[in-house]
Each structure stands twice: as structure tokens, then as C-alpha cells.
Amino acid sequence: MSANGKPKIAFFDFTSCEGCQLTVVDSLQDHPELLNVVEIVQFREAMSEKGQDYQIAFIEGSCTRESDEARLKAIREQASVVVALGTCAHLAGVNALKGLHPLEEVRKYVYGDKWEWYETYDARPIDAVIPVDFAIPGCPIDRNEFIAVVKALLLGKKPPIPDYPVCVECRLKENVCIYTKGKVCLGPVTRAGCGAICPTYGSSCEACRGFISNPNQDSMKDVLAEAGLSVDDILQIYTMFTTYQVREKLLQKG
Amino acid sequence: MSLTILSKQAFQDFVARMLADYRVAGPTPKNGSYVFEEIHDPSELCMDYPTTLLPPKKFLLPTKEVLFKYTRQNGGVLQDPPETPPTVLLGVHTCDLHAIQLLDTVFSSGHYDVHYMNRRKKTIIVSIECLSPCDEHSFCKSMGTLTADEGYDLHLTDLGDRYAVDVGTKAGEELLAKYATVKTADKEDIQQLNAVISAKWPKFPYRLDFDVSELPSILELNMKSPLWQELGDRCLACAACTNVCPTCFCFDVKDEVELNLVDGQRVRQWDSCQLDEFATVAGGHNFRASRALRQRHRFMRKGKYILDAHKHLGCVGCGRCARACLVDITPVGVFNELYRQQEAGS
Amino acid sequence: MNKRIDVHHVTRVEGHGNIVVEVENGELKNCRFEVVETPRFFEAMLRGRPYTEASHITSRICGICATGHATASLRASEKALGVELSEQSWLLRKLTFHGEILDSHILHVYMLVAPDFLGVGSVIPLVGSHPEVVLRALRMKKLAGDLCAMVTGRHTHPIAMVVGGFTHFPKMSELEAMRQRLIDLRKDVEATVELFSKLPWPEFERDTEYVSLSKPDEYAFIDGDIVTSDGVRVPPERYKEVTNEFMVPHSTAKFTRNKRESLMVGALARFNNNYDLLHPKAKEAAAALGMKPKVTNTFLNSAAQVVEIVHSTEDSIRIIEELLNRGVQPEEPAPVKHMPGEGVGVAEVPRGLLIHHYAIGEDGRITAANCIIPTNQNINNLEHDMRAWVPKVMHKPEPQMQLDLEMLVRAYDPCISCSVHVLKIQS
Amino acid sequence: MVAIASYPQTQVYPTIEQDIYLPYLAEIADIRPMTALEKVFTIELPKGMSLGHRPGQFMEVSVFGVGEAPISISSSPSRSNGTFELCVRKVGDVTTALHSLKPGDKIGLRGPFGRGFPYENFRGKDILFVPGGLGLAPLRSLINQVLDERALYGRVIILYGARNPGELLFKDELKAWGERDDVELYVTVDRGDETWSGNVGVVTTLFKHISIYPRNTVGITCGPPVMYRFVLMEFFGKGISEGNIYLSLERRMKCGVGKCGHCQINNIYACQSGPVFSYREIKGLEEAL
Numbered sequence A: 001m002s003a004n005g006k007p008k009i010a011f012f013d014f015t016s017c018e019g020c021q022l023t024v025v026d027s028l029q030d031h032p033e034l035l036n037v038v039e040i041v042q043f044r045e046a047m048s049e050k051g052q053d054y055q056i057a058f059i060e061g062s063c064t065r066e067s068d069e070a071r072l073k074a075i076r077e078q079a080s081v082v083v084a085l086g087t088c089a090h091l092a093g094v095n096a097l098k099g100l101h102p103l104e105e106v107r108k109y110v111y112g113d114k115w116e117w118y119e120t121y122d123a124r125p126i127d128a129v130i131p132v133d134f135a136i137p138g139c140p141i142d143r144n145e146f147i148a149v150v151k152a153l154l155l156g157k158k159p160p161i162p163d164y165p166v167c168v169e170c171r172l173k174e175n176v177c178i179y180t181k182g183k184v185c186l187g188p189v190t191r192a193g194c195g196a197i198c199p200t201y202g203s204s205c206e207a208c209r210g211f212i213s214n215p216n217q218d219s220m221k222d223v224l225a226e227a228g229l230s231v232d233d234i235l236q237i238y239t240m241f242t243t244y245q246v247r248e249k250l251l252q253k254g
Numbered sequence B: 001m002s003l004t005i006l007s008k009q010a011f012q013d014f015v016a017r018m019l020a021d022y023r024v025a026g027p028t029p030k031n032g033s034y035v036f037e038e039i040h041d042p043s044e045l046c047m048d049y050p051t052t053l054l055p056p057k058k059f060l061l062p063t064k065e066v067l068f069k070y071t072r073q074n075g076g077v078l079q080d081p082p083e084t085p086p087t088v089l090l091g092v093h094t095c096d097l098h099a100i101q102l103l104d105t106v107f108s109s110g111h112y113d114v115h116y117m118n119r120r121k122k123t124i125i126v127s128i129e130c131l132s133p134c135d136e137h138s139f140c141k142s143m144g145t146l147t148a149d150e151g152y153d154l155h156l157t158d159l160g161d162r163y164a165v166d167v168g169t170k171a172g173e174e175l176l177a178k179y180a181t182v183k184t185a186d187k188e189d190i191q192q193l194n195a196v197i198s199a200k201w202p203k204f205p206y207r208l209d210f211d212v213s214e215l216p217s218i219l220e221l222n223m224k225s226p227l228w229q230e231l232g233d234r235c236l237a238c239a240a241c242t243n244v245c246p247t248c249f250c251f252d253v254k255d256e257v258e259l260n261l262v263d264g265q266r267v268r269q270w271d272s273c274q275l276d277e278f279a280t281v282a283g284g285h286n287f288r289a290s291r292a293l294r295q296r297h298r299f300m301r302k303g304k305y306i307l308d309a310h311k312h313l314g315c316v317g318c319g320r321c322a323r324a325c326l327v328d329i330t331p332v333g334v335f336n337e338l339y340r341q342q343e344a345g346s
Numbered sequence C: 001m002n003k004r005i006d007v008h009h010v011t012r013v014e015g016h017g018n019i020v021v022e023v024e025n026g027e028l029k030n031c032r033f034e035v036v037e038t039p040r041f042f043e044a045m046l047r048g049r050p051y052t053e054a055s056h057i058t059s060r061i062c063g064i065c066a067t068g069h070a071t072a073s074l075r076a077s078e079k080a081l082g083v084e085l086s087e088q089s090w091l092l093r094k095l096t097f098h099g100e101i102l103d104s105h106i107l108h109v110y111m112l113v114a115p116d117f118l119g120v121g122s123v124i125p126l127v128g129s130h131p132e133v134v135l136r137a138l139r140m141k142k143l144a145g146d147l148c149a150m151v152t153g154r155h156t157h158p159i160a161m162v163v164g165g166f167t168h169f170p171k172m173s174e175l176e177a178m179r180q181r182l183i184d185l186r187k188d189v190e191a192t193v194e195l196f197s198k199l200p201w202p203e204f205e206r207d208t209e210y211v212s213l214s215k216p217d218e219y220a221f222i223d224g225d226i227v228t229s230d231g232v233r234v235p236p237e238r239y240k241e242v243t244n245e246f247m248v249p250h251s252t253a254k255f256t257r258n259k260r261e262s263l264m265v266g267a268l269a270r271f272n273n274n275y276d277l278l279h280p281k282a283k284e285a286a287a288a289l290g291m292k293p294k295v296t297n298t299f300l301n302s303a304a305q306v307v308e309i310v311h312s313t314e315d316s317i318r319i320i321e322e323l324l325n326r327g328v329q330p331e332e333p334a335p336v337k338h339m340p341g342e343g344v345g346v347a348e349v350p351r352g353l354l355i356h357h358y359a360i361g362e363d364g365r366i367t368a369a370n371c372i373i374p375t376n377q378n379i380n381n382l383e384h385d386m387r388a389w390v391p392k393v394m395h396k397p398e399p400q401m402q403l404d405l406e407m408l409v410r411a412y413d414p415c416i417s418c419s420v421h422v423l424k425i426q427s
Numbered sequence D: 001m002v003a004i005a006s007y008p009q010t011q012v013y014p015t016i017e018q019d020i021y022l023p024y025l026a027e028i029a030d031i032r033p034m035t036a037l038e039k040v041f042t043i044e045l046p047k048g049m050s051l052g053h054r055p056g057q058f059m060e061v062s063v064f065g066v067g068e069a070p071i072s073i074s075s076s077p078s079r080s081n082g083t084f085e086l087c088v089r090k091v092g093d094v095t096t097a098l099h100s101l102k103p104g105d106k107i108g109l110r111g112p113f114g115r116g117f118p119y120e121n122f123r124g125k126d127i128l129f130v131p132g133g134l135g136l137a138p139l140r141s142l143i144n145q146v147l148d149e150r151a152l153y154g155r156v157i158i159l160y161g162a163r164n165p166g167e168l169l170f171k172d173e174l175k176a177w178g179e180r181d182d183v184e185l186y187v188t189v190d191r192g193d194e195t196w197s198g199n200v201g202v203v204t205t206l207f208k209h210i211s212i213y214p215r216n217t218v219g220i221t222c223g224p225p226v227m228y229r230f231v232l233m234e235f236f237g238k239g240i241s242e243g244n245i246y247l248s249l250e251r252r253m254k255c256g257v258g259k260c261g262h263c264q265i266n267n268i269y270a271c272q273s274g275p276v277f278s279y280r281e282i283k284g285l286e287e288a289l
């Protein structure tokens, strides 16, 4: 706590587009009073001040190189609550796409004969390196959800992250289901909380928020196959944001 | 009460005049489908519509509503939620009308629910006779909801260039008197009404293979049918079925708080028995942990439990859940299959 | 006089970069801008993905210019596959692009640059000392975000833009409301011009080659030829003739140069090359800010952004009025004419020229991709600017010198996380 | 299916227009820590109000900003005069928030809700109580009611089990009950420790210590879901009839008044028809146990 009793929070970024941090800045447009209840002590994207005595750390981005692990551990040491901010941090997100190709080949493709200059390994979510208390899913995060999570943390509640599928929010918004237009959508297996924003704007859910805890993947695959997708197509749509999750599952199954 | 005639032009004027004093909602087109929406001009209405994505229930039991507001200071001073405006619901199909009658029973009996009932009392319902089936999923005729004798304030039947209006309540009568220019039906009108109604019935197929009065006992006898497991294997647990249902009324209650962490509100929002957490208690025990049990619960409610408790069937045959389901779980399919299994077994 | 400035992670810029400057006996020994952002390998990731996903993947290169990346990406696929956009789609694309320019420029000038001039470390202390400035900035930025959201669902990682058009269309009532808000915004825009016209911009001149897109009839943001202030003009497909990427070990980003030792892209380059096509009100703003091409003070890149804020506000109002007049009709995306194909998409994102170049195979999957990011093109110029700037400031106390250097970096509005998402030319 | 009888119910919301979701405020008069996880709260009702509850009924308890949770009334009507008690286990949002409150703080209340125990019908009979863990909280209300009108009942037998000695609730009262010669108390823990010299084993292992006359015995149990089946088997094994077995069932509850659907057990609402049921009433219900 700071002298004024406000909890101190800090933001950190790893491999990411910084869109989630930007969404935090955007959330201030609607909720400038956030600054009355917390004290932001680190936010490199938006401020130069650097305080080291934070209690809540929001971490954006995936861990994609060994040299980042120490920094993550230091954050964990200091913070009493660590929150993964966005899909990169929560599930490795799009960063994990590079893992679909052999690593050395990927490095050479981009940096040619200088490939060894640049350190990298397969993208991993933050909780593969340090224990994470909560995650705010989404690519990018939903700004209302961010505010809701902050409020819950301040009240000592579990952050209200839904564990039901996007379809719930989608139907309540009275969207015409993407499937009736002959296209496919991952809404039935994807964690809600985004307000089904993609189907609402006429686009399929790509599972950026990751899967619910108990998805019926077998039935989902049947639905996709029925819609005309090949095994290859299915694999491809399942790897946009959830490559890491899908791989973990496969590994578990052996 | 005598039958009244409202020309289509007079209907437009009727709606336009009501707009001054009422919130008016009715079927409007949206992305190739239809939704019940508040309108601001009669031209937004499309009274000849197949079905809507969500039922008109949402005006009586909003998807999310404030139960009351509180402040955490001084232990919470409680304030009432905002008032709802007087509302006219236009173009309600008779299946949805039956569903509203069930909801009225649910929320007025036992512990009286002021939130629903206040809205209900402020709502005037103008229903409309369906003259052809919405699509292959509707099975209103089998469920006995293809017409309604009560539950409406006014009821319209489309006679081409005019509507025949049945007056159901005093409120309906007053609404008509105050805002509409009507004429009393003459012999020709009545003849045409009879002709329209007689022509309509054969257009609707019976889709259950048995009489609906047998439904509760078919379900009761099939508690252990292997069908539930089959449904559970297919079900995505996406809750589309219950979210679009005109009779589902389960809800969740939550506290929300402003960023000052002092003021807040308690809200209720639609919930679904198909979701994992619906029956989970502290310690993680889930009383309906499998999708199979949850599907069974859903159909039992629709065809039996709700009837036991509230004297109305929990399914009105609108077909919305069948349209919404991505894995083709439909009440007609399920009920007929249970009937078939039972016949085969006996 | 010995000094070593080592700013490990410059703050208030997008991404991770370090300034390293060493002065020994009053002489500049070493001067580097290190990009230490983790490499992300987007180019390699795109291979094998369907072209329909490309704009969603590449928008994740950068959360700030997501709409810009998505636009350049869509243009690359559209050029590759012979897709012709409808007039309505063009209007919507341009409208949402203005939203992006506004959002990014407002963020940059108010939240990242202004604190330096007001002597504070971030926008947060300004909440107490200059609440009206902060509230104005938040108000303006919110409008910009809402403008994007109205068209594409959200500003960061737009949803409704697809190859050939859109999947969602704003309602007339939304357009009308947005028009009104933009008209009301003019007051805030004027106040912005006034605020920035009073700032004591550092005195610094260094002429360089200014590179931007150019179109005959409009201030180019999407499509156009690549032109430079040194008289080069090439169609987008020949971008490599201008960009000439090369790598240096201290940076994960690639560098570029053309005729001179370095080149500059961004608002100042656009301003210098396309001044004539600015909206009259934007020209007035430029006058108020004391700017007339050719401006060679890098710090005035931020001022050029203010000029563009005026331009984009006015042009958005014009586009919305056109949409209101012609009406918005839901329409299916324009069809793909041929497959396979190869195409180059170009756009002037807030920080300058952005190029996406894709080859798409017969099955609709991307076989090769290349992407040239504005910040990459600028870093080389930034280092040359630093070399010219250090001698002017090295007599100052270290903290002041450091701040002066940081301000120079910030003037570029570098987007470092973008810059490392280099997609290599596969020739 | 057996019809669910309705016992005399407390009429809490007498006028129809009153809002059943609106809590009234009450003050925490006292907080007693019980175990690492449980605390007992004494709640003082607004002046002039009496709860008028039956043992087995529950309250919907609000901490504003956090939410609402159903909590059994743990004190007996015989001892509730302007105050009553709740025994709360810290497991989630609301219960954690309750644990962080202090005497003098206000909470919101709705209720009492549900159907309590029909203890008038137990008069003259022997009563066998089998609480497990937190199940003692609701049963304590009934036990104390019975003890306060002790002469009206036959034998009082209590078989109580907890996971370990540290989790035993109401230790003072257990001691007092144990010292009475008109109460037969047996206590066990699943796992003992160095402080424990009593029985070790699950609660059903206590049945071997007692002999009863089943025709005149009422068996009552409350505890975690896993426990019911085993206790029931013991009741049957002792020959207690279905109509003389009572259970208090836990379900998820949101409204407490038979609307929200969460607590539904087949066609009945646990909050309205329960949480107390006779076994005969629920044995036909697939989902009850």
C-alpha cells in the first residue's frame, strides 16, 4: 500500500504488441477515477517514473527467450498478486504460431545468416515460467473486463472471468449465428467475456480468449467437419490463438 | 365483446399515436432475421414475420436488470431500481403469448416477484394470429399454442388490407378507444375472418407423433433412457437453447460495484441450466456434472417439471431452440424418439 | 568531459529500446539506439496461413497501429488477388484509418510528448496539475477509438475489415451521431493547436531524405506511389528500391537507407511531401505552428502530427457526410478474381510508410511474406540525428542531456514492437 | 411421486408488493472464531423484529459489493430473542468477506427461507442426529431446540464426525452435551492427531456404538453430499423407516425463493420445499442424492 492507502500496481510487457496495455490506457477514458483507487507505479509504455514497491503486477506478453525468465521471477518475488494480461501472457497467443515450424528454420527465414544474433525460443505463457494468480483473457483484453478485475481484486473477490462459451453472450446480443451464414465459428468452445464482439461485427470467433474449462471438442470437431472443413482446416483454425493450448492437450493425451 | 376492424393504415396511425405515451416494441428486421425492439416509427415494424431471435420475454424479464442499488458506506442504504415505462408489445405470436402466461404464473405465485410483475402490469400485449408456420422447426400445433383465447389485451388477425381485432381486456379496449380509429366488423369481415382462420389450420402440421397430454408421462418413464447420454455426447453446452427459449426463467444474481468501491447495484441476469457451473457448490461438487444430466433436466423441465409446479407446459413449440442448436438437438426429435423407445419397449 | 548515457528501455515509447551515448574528452565516441524488443517472427508465422487470416495475425504486430497493419495487409491480399473495392468500402476504409491516425497522434502528442515540455515524467501527474489538458486528451482519444469501433468493432485489432470489404456496417444514426461529435471535437482540436503552438520546440535542423506515399488528388494514407523529397517516385511494387534493408548487431530491427546515409518517414515526411493536399484548416494550423515545407527540425514531427489531427478530423467529417448522403448499404465483400497471386499493400500509418508484401498460393495460403515497418526505416535516421544532436547538448548536466536525447527519440514516435516484427524479403 | 408437505411457514414478506430481493439491514453483535475456517456470527435484528424461524431454515446473507449466500440459522428458536447465530465457513467471495467483518458492521439479510424441521412431530420420539462437518451448523439449531424442551422427547443421540480434531465445531457445546446424562454423544474424526484420544474413522463407524428402537426413532443427517448415502445405509440398517429419516440438502442457491432455478432437484426447489426433506419425499427423485 502507498501512504494514501491505495494499492500500488505495475505493468510489465514481454513479447507482445502492447495492445493490451493500450487497452488499459483506453479504459482510463471511461474510468479516469481508476487513478483514485490505485496508484500506478510502473507503466513503461505511458510513464517514466519507476516504482519498485508494487503489490499487483499486470504482465503483458509471452515469454519467448530464456533471458526474460529472470525478470519474470523478480516480478513474482515482489508482487503479491500477478495477473496475466491478455492472450500473449495467458496462453502464448499468436506468438506461439512460430512453433508450428522448426525453430531454426524460422530464425533463418527472418534473419538469414544473422539468425544466431537474436535469442528466441518457443513462445510460452507466463504461467509456464512463474505462478500466475489470475488471467485476463483476450487479444486484446476487454476494457470493461479489465476494470471489473481491478474492482474484484480491490474488494478481495475472485475476478469475474466467465467459464461459459462465447455463444451465451452472442445469443443474448441477438446476433444471427455465423453458422447460418455458412461460415464457422469457435464460439461454442471459447471462453466468453468479450461480449461476443467478433460475431457481433460479422466475423467468426477465433478463440482468442482460449477454451472454457470443459469444452466438448469432439462434438465441435464434428460440427466443423459437417460445415465442410478438412482436418487440416480444423487444425488451422484451432491454432490461430490457441496453438500452445492445443499442443498442451495433445501432449497430455500422449 | 364485439369484433373490431382496423385498416392497415389505421394501424399505422394507431402505433404512431401510442408512441407519444408508450414505449412501443415489436418485431423489426435485423441482418436477415427479426428481433423484438423498441421502435420510434411505425415503419420500423414488420408484423408479418416468421419468428424472432429472442422471445418478447426480454421486455418482461430483461437479460440483465438492476434489483436495487446500494452504497457500502453506513452498511448500505438501499434504493429502488429505475422504473420501467408503460410499454406496448406489438405482434406477439401466440406461442410466445402462452409462454408469457407461464411466466406470469411463475412470478406471481409463491413469493411474488415485484420486478417482473411491475413490468408486466405496465405492459399491454397486442398479439397476432399466425397464418402460416414460421418454418419446419415450429410445432405449435402439437403443443396447443397455435392460437390463444386469453393472455392478450388485443389480438390481431391479418385480413389482407386490414386487421380483425379481438379485444381481450379492458386495458386493450381503452388503448383502442384512445389511439385507434376503428370500425365495427360487418358480415363480410366476419366471413373473411372465418375463411382465413379455417384456411390456416391445415397449413400447420402436427409434428409430435403422440398427443401432447402424454408428454409428461413419456418423460417420467424415460428418466433412464440411453438417449440422454447420446444427447450429452453431442451437446456443446453452449446454452443457445435455453437462452432463446421463451419459457426459461432461471437467473443468476450478482453484485456490481462502481470504481469508487462504495456505490453499487445488485443485478440479475439470465442463466442457463446447461452451463457447467449452474449447479456447482462450494467444494466443487456439481449436482448435474454431465451434459447428459443437464440435457435431461432441460427436457424434463420443458415437458414435465414446470407443468408439475406451475400448471403450464414449459415448451410452447416455437422452435427457437431447434433453430439455434448447432448439433440438431430438437424437442420434436427428442420427444418423438422417447415415444418411439417407449412404444418399442412396451 | 566524460559522459555515458545509457537509457535502458526508453519510456513512453511503444516497445523496448535503449539509448547508448558515450562522450570521451568532449568527443562523441559512441552513439547507438538499440532495439532490444524480443523478435516475433511474424513473417515466418504467416507462411501456411490462409490469406483471410493475414490481417488478423499482422494486426497483432502492433496494438497502436493495428488498423494500419490490417489495412496494409488487406491491400496486399487485394492487390495479389485482383480484388476491387467498392466506393463504399473505400470510404469506410479511409474513415476508420483517420480514426487510427487521430487515436495514435493524440496518444503520442498528449501522453508521450507533452509531459516532457511540462516537466513531468508522465501524463499521470498532469491529472493534478493540468486536468483540463488530460481530460481533453482522453476525450479526443475516446472519440477516435469510438470512430474506429463504429466501423470495425474496435480500434485495437479491428474485426469487421476483410479482404474485399466489410462484414459490418455502421447505422445511419451512428454516423449522424459521430458527425456531430466530430464537429464538437473542433473546439478541442483548436485548443490542441494552440497548446502545441506555444511549446518551446528545441532548435535543431538536419535535412534528410523524406519518404512517403503520394497520390495526385488526396493527402495519401492508403495506396499511392512511394516518393521522396530527393525526387524519387516509384510504384509500391518497387518499394525495395527505396527501402534497402540491412541489419546491425545492436538491433533486432532492420535498418533502411536510400539516396543518403539515412531517410525519414512519418508525419513530417508526409507534411513535407504532400503539404498542398492538406485540408485548408490543417494548413492554417501549420501556419499557427510556424510550419511551412520543407521543415527539417525532427522535433517538429510531433507538430506535423498536430497538423494531421486537424486534417483527419476535417476529412472524417467530409467522409461521413458523403456516407450520409449516399446511404450505407450492407454489401458482400468484393470477389477474389484470381489465385494464386502476389501483391504489395502500402499505407501511411501514424509513424510512416508501411509495406506488406505477400505471395499467395493456389490454395489461398500465404507462401511468402515481407513487411517493412516505419520505425525500422527511421532508426537509422534517428542515429544520425543523435550524432548531430549530442554535440549541442553534451555540455548540459547528465539528466538534462538524457532528457534531451529521450525527447529526440520520442519525436519519432517510435513503435519498437512493430519494428522487430520484420518480415524478410524472400526474393 | 410423493407430495411435499408444507409445514407452518414463517411469513416474512407479508404484503405482496414487498420486494423479495431487497435485504434488510442487521448488525453483527459478536463474532466468535471456531476453527481455522469457521466463525460464528451473532446477528442483532432491527429493533422490534423477531426472526420467528424454525430449525433448519436459512438466511440469504448479503455483503454489499460482494454478493449474497445462503447460510443456515445455527441458533435455535428457543434461544433467539432479537439475535440469532450463523456459523460460516470461509470458502469463497461472500464467506471471505463475512470473515473480514467486525462487530458493529452491518450485513444484509433476507429470510428466513425454506422449510425447517417438523420438530413438533418428533415429540415423544428418540432422535438420532448425524451431522458431518459443517452439517452441525443447521442441526445445532434443532439440537438446542430439543434440549430446551428436553422433557418432550425421548432419547437424544448425536453422532458427529469431522475431518480432523481442528475442524470440530462448537467444541464448548459438544463438551456440555457430552456431560449431560440425557444426551448420548459420540464424536469421531477422519484423521486424528496427537491431541486426539477419541474415535478415528468416518462418522458411519460410530453407528456400531449405539442400539436403538427403530420404530420410535427419527434419524436426522446433514453434511457434505458424499456423506448422505452412507449415513442412509446405516439408518436403514438400524431399521429406521423412510418417513422417519430427515436430511438437510445443500444446493446452489441464488434467490432463495423458488425462482432462479439453481437449487432445483428434479421437479422441486430445494429452497422452497427443502432444504429439509424426509427421505420418503425425495427417494423418488433421481437427482436428490
Ligand SMILES: Cc1cc2nc3c(=O)[nH]c(=O)nc-3n(C[C@H](O)[C@H](O)[C@H](O)COP(=O)(O)OP(=O)(O)OC[C@H]3O[C@@H](n4cnc5c(N)ncnc54)[C@H](O)[C@@H]3O)c2cc1C
Pocket (backbone or CB within 6 Å): B277, B280, B281, B282, B283, B284, D058, D067, D068, D069, D070, D071, D072, D073, D086, D087, D088, D089, D090, D091, D092, D093, D094, D095, D096, D134, D137, D138, D249, D250, D251, D252, D253, D254, D275
Ligand atoms: C440451504 C443452505 C444452507 C447453507 N448453510 C451454510 C452454513 O450454515 N454455513 C456455511 O458456511 N455455508 C452454508 N451453506 C453453503 C454456502 O451457502 C456456500 O458455501 C456459499 O454460498 C459460498 O458463497 P461464497 O460467495 O463465499 O462462495 P463463492 O465465491 O460464490 O463460491 C465458492 C464456491 O461455491 C459455489 N457456490 C456459489 N454459490 C453457491 C451457493 N449459493 N450455494 C452453494 N455453493 C455455491 C461456487 O460454485 C464455488 O465453487 C449453505 C448452503 C445452502 C444451500
Ligand code: SF4
Pocket (backbone or CB within 6 Å): A016, A017, A018, A019, A020, A021, A060, A061, A085, A086, A087, A088, A089, A093, A094, A138, A139, A140, A141, C060, C063
Ligand atoms: S494479447 Fe493480443 S492485444 Fe494483447 S499484447 Fe498480445 S497480441 Fe497484443
Ligand code: SF4
Pocket (backbone or CB within 6 Å): A166, A167, A168, A170, A171, A175, A176, A177, A178, A179, A185, A186, A187, A188, A196, A199, A205, B240
Ligand atoms: S456466431 Fe458463434 S458465438 Fe455466436 S452463437 Fe453462433 S457459434 Fe456461437
Ligand code: SF4
Pocket (backbone or CB within 6 Å): A138, A139, A166, A190, A191, A194, A195, A196, A197, A198, A199, A204, A205, A206, A207, A208, A209, A210
Ligand atoms: S469473439 Fe472470440 S475471437 Fe472475438 S474477441 Fe471474443 S473470444 Fe476473441
